[in-house]
Amino acid sequence: MPNCTAAQIDFPAFKRRKIQAQFSGGAITSDGGVLLLRTIDQQLQLTQRIAEQMHDPRDPERIRHPVVDLLRQRVYGLACGYEDLNDHDTLRNDIAFQTAVEKDQALGSRSTLCRFEQRADRGLMWRMHEELLAQFIASYKTPPKSLILDFDATDDPVHGEQQGRFFHGYYRNYCFLPLYVFCGNQCLVSYLRPSNIDGAKHSWAILALLVKRLRQVWPDVQIIFRGDSGFCRHRMLNWCERKGVRYIVGLAKNQRLKRLSQPWIEQARTQYEATQQKQRVFTDLHYKAGTWRCRRRVILKAEHMSQGSNPRYVVTNLAGEAQTLYEQVYCARGEMENRIKEQQLDLFADRTSCSLWWPNQFRLLLSTLAYTLIEALRRIALNHTELAQATCATIRLKLFKIGAVVIRNTRRIRLLLSSHYPFQSLFRSVCQRLCPD
Incomplete structure (x- = not known):
């Protein structure tokens, strides 16, 4: 007969009392704050809109896990710190996660999620970027006077035989070379590229597409292109001057x-x-x-x-005093590097371990979707609080990682959060801002 008793863990005694632990507590979650992700996602309709753009070749009569559920499961998992598909073999049974995904049964297994990622293609990546840009535009209640588009590339080390991975002499390892575009704290583009290319490759085309779309919505907006010396290319500068785009770009010695x-x-x-x-x-x-x-x-x-x-050099067509432009405009691009670190380190954008190209690009964008949800939470519900400038990792630790007992029946789902959770007033404030009614 199988042994159904949970293995007991013994710790050193305390005042002659035994200290023992078992993984047998039942419906208890360590992610009681995952419902904040669901709430902000409902406001943005982010995962719903992207799921509508995803083709599902499965037989509709046999689908147990719709595309939107798999997408939410994966994005919410990344936001809560679960980077690997293996984590979902047990996480799929967490009632708090099931509630966030709006399911009353076990979520998708790692095999189901793996097949879901393998269906990614070029068209889906294009449509996901269109939705990211639409989310950015919708975040403005009134037309902005000026927008600064920050371009930067970074290394994404790989340790297998993935398609498109090459050895990069500067980074001294095998890697991808993704390109990111941010405007303020919001990510507009996370574009996976092989590393055997010029670091500025495709940036001109991406800038042109962004400028065209933004000017369709806001014809009078001033757009400023900002980047380090790796993006100082004469054709791009010529294009900016022809199209009335301002630029401030590093220049190599x-x-x-x-x-x-x-x-x-x-x-x-x-x-x-x-x-x-x-x-x-x-x-x-x-x-x-x-x-x-x-x-x-x-x-x-x-x-x-x-x-x-x-000595350092910057080429620009902006008007203004040299020191002010350098210190207050150009050097501010360093904030973008912090946002890239959040995606790479906090939200696992570098987990590009699939053998095929498009699933890896999809994983990069899944990380960006998780970032988009947390950034919206920070912008909408954490403004003027102690976490207004917090990183994704800090927000996760203080708002998502809450121990809770989950009680679910036919009438209601209750999360009994820890009585000794130290950020109760902040959590209540966030909930009130997200759900004012």
Whole structure:
């Protein structure tokens, strides 16, 4: 006969009392806050709209897990910290997750979820990005005067024989090279690319598509393209100038730039030697690279510190004082790198371990959907609270990871949250903002 008794775990005794544990508590969840994800998702209709764009080749008479349920299960799982399909073999029986997905039975198994991911194709990726952009547009109640589109690439290390993985000399490993586009804290594009390409490849086409769509909705909006020196390409700058798009982009050092900037570099060095404190001198240069069709404004930051001289250059067609543009506009792009870290580290965008290409692109976008839900929660319900600037990992820890007893019957579903949960007032405030009625 099988042994149905749960294995007992013994801990060191306390005041002559035995300390024992078993995984036999029944309907208890460690993710009592997952219903916040369901609530914000209902407001945005994010997973519902994307599920409507997904083709399902299965026999309708035999479907137990509709596409929308599988999508929600996967996205909510990522938001709550479950990155692997293996996690869902047990998570599928969690009543809190079942309630969030709006099911009264076990959710999809890892095999079902795996088959779900394998159906991804190019058309679905295009439609998912269209919905991300639609969500961004809907987040504005009034037309914005100005939008800054941040472009950046990052490495996504891989450890198998995935399609499209190559060795990258700069990152010194086999990886993908996804391209991200953010506007503020909102992600507009998460585009998986092989790593044997120029880091700016396809960015021009993506910028053109974004500008076209945004100007359809807001004809008078000023659009600013911002990126590091990896995106300084003369054809892109030419296109921006023709289309009335502003830009502020890093510019790599070269000998001509160093000769032009030598007086200010010497000035910073002299000031440092006199004060022994880091010095920065800002000025404008007018520079034309060999591939450029005209001279352009280049901002120089001539910096000198204990490690020596560190000049930096930015090319821009924005009006304004050089130091202000550099420090307050260009350097602000560093916030985008924090948003990428949230997706890579907190929401597992780098779990691209499928052997085929499109399922890996789909996984990258699933992470982006989880980020979109948490970012909307942060923007709508956490504004002016202690978590207004919190990362996804902090929001997960403080709002989603709540121990609760779940009671479900034919009349109601009750979550008895931990009496000693330390953020009860914050949780109530979030619920009131999401459900004002």
